[in-house]
Amino acid sequence: MLENGKISPHQYTIMIAFFIVGGSILYTPSGLVHSAKQDAWMANIIVVGLGLLLVSLFNLLGSRFPTMNLTEYSEKILGKWLGKILSFLYFIYFFLSLAVFIRQIGDFVIIQILPDTPILPLHILLIAIMIMGVRYGIETFSRAIEIFFPIIFLLLLIFIISIFPMIQFQQLQPILDNGIKPVISAAVKSLGTPYLQLVLFLMVFPAVNQTTKAKKSFLLGTIIGGSVLTIVTLLSILCLGTYFSENLQFVTYALALKINIGGFWQRIEAVMAFIWFISIYIKITLYFYGSIICMGQILDLKEYKRLTFPLGLITLVLSLIINKNIVESDKQAEWWTSFSLPFGLFFPLLLLIVSKIRKKGRY
C-alpha cells in the first residue's frame, strides 16, 4: 500500500464534483454548442446520463477490490507483467492529461488576464503547489477541498443569480430543429471530458473508508458536477446566443464579464476565474496523485513522495511542449474522447470481465 490516508464519502463526493467542474466549466459550452447549437444543454443532460453508466461500471470494478487501487488489481487480474503494462498505459494517460490541463490554465491566464507574461512562471507556480498538495497526502488534501467547497458553492450561486437578468428565453428556440441526432453526437463526443476521465477515481477509491457509501458518493458527485455544467451551458446559450457560445474562447468567463446589475454589481469576472482556478487545481492535483501512485506501483516502491519532484519537473516540460499553439489545444478536445475511450471504458470493462472469469476479488 502506497497510501494509508483515509477519506470520508462526503469528501469523496466533493472531490468528484470539483473534478468534473474543474476542467470543463470554461470549455464545455463552446464544444457542445459547436455541433448541437441551441440544444447543447440537452446534450449535457444526456452526457450526464452516460457518465452515470460509466460510474456504475467503475463502482462495480472498484467494489470487487475495496482495498486496492486500479494498478494493484490489474496486476492481480491480468498477472504481473500484463498488469504492469496496463498500469504503465494508465500512467501515460494520466500524465498526458495532467500536462494538458496545466497548459489550459496557462493559456487561459495568458489570453484573458496577463497577456504579456510568459507561460513558464505560471506553470512553475502551479506545479509547485500541486507537488505540495500531493506530498501532504490525500487525507490532508481532501480536507482542504472540504474547506473550499462552501466558498466555491456560494460564489457559483452568486454568479448564477447575477446572470439571471440577462436571460432571453427565445435564444433556446427552436428546440431540436435539426432533430435529436446532432444532440446525441455532441453528447457522445464530449464524453471524453470529463466523464471518461473519472476512471482516475479508481486510484482514490480504496482510500474511502466506507465502500458502500463510496459508491453512492461517486454517483452523487457526478450528478452535482454534471448539473453545474448543464446550468452553465444553459446560461451561456440563454445570455450570449449561439454565435458567442460557440466562438468565444472562454464562454463562461465572458458571461461573467457581462454581469452588470444596477451599475455597481459589475466587473466580477475574477470570481469566475477564482472558481475555475480552485477547481482545476484540485483536478490537476488528483491527476498528479494518480500518476504518482501508478508509477510507484509499477516500480514497487514503498513510498511515493520521492517521485513528486522528478515527475513534477517532467510535467513542467511536458506542459510547455504538449501543444504548439492554442488552435492545437482547441482541436485536441475533438480527438480526446477517442483517445480516452480505451482507458475510460474498454480497459475497465476488460478487467471486470477477466476478473469474473478468473474469479478474482469479491463477488
Next chain:
Amino acid sequence: MKRKILLIIFFSSFILLTGCWNKRELNELSILLGLGIDKENEQYIITAQVVNPSEIASKKGGSGKAPVIVYQSKGETLFEAVRKITTVSPRKLYFAHLRILVFGEDLAKEGIGEMIDALIRNSEVRDDFYIAVSKNSKAADVLKILTPLEKIPANSLFASLEVSAKAWSPTEGVTIDKLVSNMVSQGNNPILTGIEIKGPVQTGESNKNVDQTSPKTSLRYKGLAVFKHDKLIGWMNERESKAVHYALGKVKSSVGFVKCPEGGKAVIEVVKTKSKLNTDIIKGRPHGFIKIKINGNVAEVDCQSLDLTDPKSIPYLENESEEALTKIIKSTIRHAQKDFRTDIFGFGEALYRSEPDYWKKHKKEWEQLYSQMPVSVKVEMNIRQTGTINNSPLHEMK
C-alpha cells in the same frame, strides 16, 4: 537553523511579490474613453479621446485646459493604427474604460465587419460600451467636440444615450455583442443610433465652447442607422426610429400625443411597454405579427374639449393613440421592407423559431420574401392615471 532558513526564504520572497510581470501604473496609461473610426483612401483613421488626468482629478476645476486630449493616427488595419498612436502620445492606450465607439458614416457604408473583429478579439476591450454612427460628419469630428455639464465628452455621450433610451426612446444604447449577434444572424440586421454635430466643428474644439450657457457647437443623437449585415444602407428619422423601438419592445418610457375631439393635443406618457413579435406561415407564405401592450398616463392636456371627469374620454384617448401608433409602426415597417429591404426587426429569426423547416428551405430568398411579407400590427393601450388634477384649467376657461 531551520528557522533561520525559513526566515530567509520568507523575506527573500518579498522580492518576487512586487507586482505583475507587465504592470502598467496609472501614470503610464492613457485612459481611452471615446474611439472614432473613419476610412480614407483604404486607410483607417482612428481618433482617440483620452482623459487629461490633471484637468479631471483636481477639485478646483483645473487650469482651464481641455479635459480631454484627442489623438489621431492612420493605418492599414485597426490594430496597427491603435499602436501607431504611441508615436504622438507619450502613453499607451488603455481600452478597458472605453465608453463610446463612433463609426464614421462613410466607413459604415463600406462595412464595419472588419473593425468589429479586432475589438472582440482583444482581451482588454470590454463589451460595456455603446456604439453609434456619426451622421453627416466624420467620427473624428464628433470626438473633438467638448460638452458642458459632463466634462468628458465620451462620458456625456454615454450618459445621454442611456438616459434618452430610458426616457425618450428613439435612441438605443447598442453594445458590441448585440451588434455582432445581429450582424451574423441571417434573420436579423443591426441598427445603431446616429449622432450629429450641431454647429461648426472648430468652435466646439476649444474650452470656450463650454464657457457659454448655450454652446455654439453641440452633439446630439439623431436618427437611426439601418444596416444590412455590416453595411449602412440608410437612415430613419426620429418618428420612425421610435416606431422601430416600439415594435421591438425596447421602449421603456416615452411621450406621444393624440388629437382632442375638437382640436388641440393631449399628451400621453408611456410608462411601460411589452411587445411580441412573431412570424407564422399562412397559406404557404410568411406573415408577420406584432402585438404591443402599452401602459400610459395622461401627462398634459392642451385643449378645452377633453373632459377628463367623463369615463368615456379614457377609451377615446386609448383608441386614438392606438390608431396613431399602429399607423406609424406600419408605415415604418413598410419603409424598411420596400426601401431598405433589410430585416431590422428580426422577423426572420422569429420565423426560424416558429417554423424551422420552412426557414431552412427559404432562408436564401428571405430578403425577397421579407420585402413582400404582410405584417399585422396590433397595439393595445391602457391609460391608468391622469396626474394630480383631472380637468385642465383650459377646460374651466370655456
